[in-house]
Amino acid sequence: MIKGHQSWIFESKPTIISSAAVGGPFEAKGALAEDFDILHEDIWLGQDSFEKAEKVLLEHACERAIKKANMKKEDIDFFISGDLMNQIISSSFAARTLGIPYLGIFGACSSAMEGLALASLIVDSKFAKHILTAASSHNAAAEKQFRYPTEYGGQKPPTSQWTVTGAGAGIVSSEGNGPKVTSATIGRVVDMGISDPFNMGSAMAPAAVDTIEAHFRDLQIDPSYYDIIATGDLGTVGHELASILLKENGFEMPKEKFTDCGTLIYKKEQQVFSGASGCGCAATVTYGHFLNEMRKGNLKKILIVATGALMSPMSYQQKESIPSVAHAVSIEI
């Protein structure tokens, strides 16, 4: 801990002993398909609602992460999870299935890193040995809740983003092998007045910038410290804006190093407008792709800056702008 600052430094370096990513049919056609543990051909996952399908995605990711760690769910001390659904029902219903003492969180699409930060703090301070943390989203469930049911075939502007159908989960442990969580920076809510729910990337960019700058300031490092600095789901529009804002504030981010989960997950020919979004975006790209790259030795130090737009359809209807937050977690191997 650096007193008076917003970052946590984990002396014991909690280990991500296993992780898993689960996706849907569109993710199966994406650029990172090989990094998913399970890819479902059926967007319904055999369920009778998209909401239930999202719960199953999350359960699959959790169960796979537990299996990959050669553990049973009884070995896990706590489950920390969040998602985009009203009252985070995906997480809470998965917690019912798992039966593990449960802490529900909500940080919109920043939830994956809020969960990983909290799990790491709890393990680092020896209040748990093993914590399972996860996040999920489902394209059709999110569209139905936040915009229009996908069956309507509504048109979208180029600034809009595509909610990932996917769930990512990781087990953070006090011992074992794997990538280590070295620090986390908890974000402040930043709101620059953008109120267009079809332009979330721009709304969230200033929050990402605020957290990245706080991270560098608190840890007294600069962008050269990391191999990759990845924002959660700013998309091309928001990520470009974040680069400009960081440059204006004195942080020149090298193009090969500064990336965004929302621009990585799909192929160029997939029509996703500004890029991907959703809790499942940073969750699957981190717990799948990036951790796999670390295990292969291709990446040594990464900073994941998951961004969240903290609005609801009602706050938008009541003419509120979109408050945003970003939580950053540093992982090293």
Place this chain on the structure above:
Amino acid sequence: MIKGHQSWIFESKPTIISSAAVGGPFEAKGALAEDFDILHEDIWLGQDSFEKAEKVLLEHACERAIKKANMKKEDIDFFISGDLMNQIISSSFAARTLGIPYLGIFGACSSAMEGLALASLIVDSKFAKHILTAASSHNAAAEKQFRYPTEYGGQKPPTSQWTVTGAGAGIVSSEGNGPKVTSATIGRVVDMGISDPFNMGSAMAPAAVDTIEAHFRDLQIDPSYYDIIATGDLGTVGHELASILLKENGFEMPKEKFTDCGTLIYKKEQQVFSGASGCGCAATVTYGHFLNEMRKGNLKKILIVATGALMSPMSYQQKESIPSVAHAVSIEI
């Protein structure tokens, strides 16, 4: 920490250096009116929507707690908050106003104690000096979202509960005077198959029982340890059920000791059916009434077991039952 168990024991005994409770006009007529710091005559709090009114309630509770601690918001390291609104907009919009690094949580009506447990853990493990934690609910905003707008004048069965219009906030610090948080027990999700949203108390009672028993088991204590053991918002129906279940499992809970925030806050002549509920129930009764009683010397050891029904209107419409959770926090002076 007791390894393999679900309770946290805080060696440094984090201190609740200040707390505040804010309520609406119905709470002003209630049994605990004197324990509120601010009571609003206007259910709208001068806002043009009930949702915005709830945000203002929460802001007032936070601002008052900060003022009572003779602090400024810049002195607070983190803000942990949750509420019942979709995407916890009350908390996130209050976090925008406060500008303090923010962790959003969701445990339905258990949120107040989830927040206090996490705040205490973070302070105990020296990752923060001062954490502000809060929770809120607003009767008309909750009715509109979960059941019917209050303007419809819908009829309710006797098992139903009355959502508190109120917010409670506390500042947990590594030093200072005041009641100390000594331990917390994080609940598992329990679901006994009840699916009636007008009978939340019965749905939540088994979760309260599960957490209370885990607390006694983990800490190797029995009900005699506490002056008061208060469930969050089971109401008369759920609380009676919890007493019966605990007795069946070998824990005879003395009537004068085992109470429920939802049965305390209003007067008998106030028509609230089975009792009060909402995140604001356990939050205002704890951060107002119980902490005041501790400061006056009338109570020395209390256990607050906040209960949450983790459903959404959609999960109910999709014929799901109501998963429930309870988080317990032990406070001593």
